[in-house]
Amino acid sequence: LTSQKAAKGDGANIGSMWAYSQAGMLLQWAFGGLLGLLVLNQIWPLNPAFGITMPSGYCGGHGTAAAIGQAFSQFGYDEILTLAMTAATFGIVAAVIIGLVIIKWGTKKGHTSFLANYDDLPHELQTGLLPGNKRESMGESSCSSISIDPLTFNLIIVAVIALGGYCISKAVSHFMPGFELPVFSCAFVVGIFIKKIFDRTKTSDYVCPQTIGHISGAFTDFLVAFGIASIKISVVVEYIAPLLILLVSGLIVTLIYVLVMSRKLMKDCWFEKAIFTWGWFTGTMAMGIALLRVVDPKMKSCCLDSYALAYLFIAPVEISLITFAPVAFLNGYGLMFAGTCLVAGLAVLATAYIKGWFIKKR
Numbered sequence: 001l002t003s004q005k006a007a008k009g010d011g012a013n014i015g016s017m018w019a020y021s022q023a024g025m026l027l028q029w030a031f032g033g034l035l036g037l038l039v040l041n042q043i044w045p046l047n048p049a050f051g052i053t054m055p056s057g058y059c060g061g062h063g064t065a066a067a068i069g070q071a072f073s074q075f076g077y078d079e080i081l082t083l084a085m086t087a088a089t090f091g092i093v094a095a096v097i098i099g100l101v102i103i104k105w106g107t108k109k110g111h112t113s114f115l116a117n118y119d120d121l122p123h124e125l126q127t128g129l130l131p132g133n134k135r136e137s138m139g140e141s142s143c144s145s146i147s148i149d150p151l152t153f154n155l156i157i158v159a160v161i162a163l164g165g166y167c168i169s170k171a172v173s174h175f176m177p178g179f180e181l182p183v184f185s186c187a188f189v190v191g192i193f194i195k196k197i198f199d200r201t202k203t204s205d206y207v208c209p210q211t212i213g214h215i216s217g218a219f220t221d222f223l224v225a226f227g228i229a230s231i232k233i234s235v236v237v238e239y240i241a242p243l244l245i246l247l248v249s250g251l252i253v254t255l256i257y258v259l260v261m262s263r264k265l266m267k268d269c270w271f272e273k274a275i276f277t278w279g280w281f282t283g284t285m286a287m288g289i290a291l292l293r294v295v296d297p298k299m300k301s302c303c304l305d306s307y308a309l310a311y312l313f314i315a316p317v318e319i320s321l322i323t324f325a326p327v328a329f330l331n332g333y334g335l336m337f338a339g340t341c342l343v344a345g346l347a348v349l350a351t352a353y354i355k356g357w358f359i360k361k362r
Contacts, residue, residue: 012357013267013302018310019352020265020273022317024257024281026345029055029321031253032246033338040242047077049329050242051338054250056325057087061284062227063220064088064322067183071326074173082235083243085227090247092224095283098255099291102275106295111271114296139211154211157194158219164190188319217286254281261349264358269301276303 029052036051049072056068065088069081106112141150165187172186198204236243258281262274272295279288292303321341328337352358 012355013306014309015355016265016267016352016357017273017303017306018313019348019355019357020261021277021280021307021310022314023345023348023352024254024261024277025055025059025314025318025321026341026348027257028059028250028254028281029325030338030342030345031055032250033334033341035246035249037335037338040246044239044242046239046242047072047080048332048334049077049080049326050083050239051246052325052329052334053080053083054087054246056322057084057089058091058250058254058282059280060088060318060322061091062088062223066223066227067322068326070183072330075330079232079235079239081230082232083239085231086236086243087247087250089224089228089231091251091282092284092287094251095279095287095291098251098282099275099278099287100294102255102259102278103291103295106271106275112295113269113272114298114300137210138214139208142206142208150208151211151215153206154208155215157207158212158215161191161194162187164194188315220284220286251282254278265352267359269296269303272296272301273303273306276307 032051032054034051035054036046037048040046040050041048052068053065057065060068062085065084066081069084072078072080103112139150139154143150143153162183165183168186168190169183195204198207255278258274258278262270262277266273272292275295276288276292279291289304292299292301296303325337328334
């Protein structure tokens with residue numbers, strides 16, 4: 001009976017994390033799309049997809065920004081790539097600066113569960129450098145270097161997945177002109193397919209998750225650097241007024257959602273989960289984890305555990321948004337797309353309310 005209650009409690013925690021994260025993502029896409037179409041496009045002669053550059057850069061990061069920008073670039077709308085990359089860069093900076101301000105405010109108000117004083121942060125979190133006694137191995141060797149270097153072996157796996165996604169995207173656009181699938185989405189599908197094969201053939205036993213993670217992290221760093229380098233200053237200057245309105249209003253709405261809805265949906269450690277999603281909703285997943293480590297260095301909040309299981313249901317929606325957003329806006333269905341995101345986000349919150357995941361009093 002006790003185990004059943006525990007399982008039910010875990011299910012509620014995962015469910016509330018799913019509802020909170022999924023609704024936040026959908027509502028951010030809805031807000032950006034509707035703000036661009038119904039407000040900004042009425043003042044300035046903008047691309048109909050101008051508004052979705054904010055959520056593609058914020059919630060998606062530079063990877064999604066590149067995918068969205070590439071899809072529009074195929075049809076001559078090169079400015080979308082620059083605007084999305086600018087949003088992603090702006091979001092990362094905001095995630096860090098505003099995130100630390102939120103943490104400092106949270107410690108003063110007593111909202112943090114594991115950090116009593118902001119000044120008590122470990123030295124490595126203040127400098128980013130690990131002392132000798134806290135350094136960890138980057139991975140382990142799973143094959144003999146006589147045949148192939150372990151780093152090369154894991155790198156090839158990542159490269160094959162990326163190449164597979166690229167080939168599928170190009171094949172679809174060749175046979176279906178006007179329909180551009182982002183390479184990111186295709187690579188995600190290829191990765192799942194290869195993972196299934198590896199699990200069945202026991203090849204997964206020779207793949208090092210830590211090494212794969214570090215390779216992915218390195219490519220993410222390169223993507224951020226290349227993304228910033230690809231920003232055309234002339235385009236940013238041309239759209240500076242509507243872009244600032246879009247990005248600043250997006251930050252304000254996201255901050256309000258995070259601080260309000262985390263209290264409503266998170267039974268335990270609401271502040272830690274709020275700061276994690278703030279980093280994710282405005283920067284990257286790595287940024288969210290970094291901010292979480294500041295307030296919860298020993299990961300006692302189990303935030304990542306709940307998120308990992310909830311993301312199994314979030315991922316298909318995220319891939320669908322990235323895949324079909326360019327298709328919708330390029331074919332004149334932008335308003336329908338943004339409206340669908342709004343209805344879907346509200347429906348997720350309604351589901352959470354019906355399930356009893358909302359907290360009436362804290």
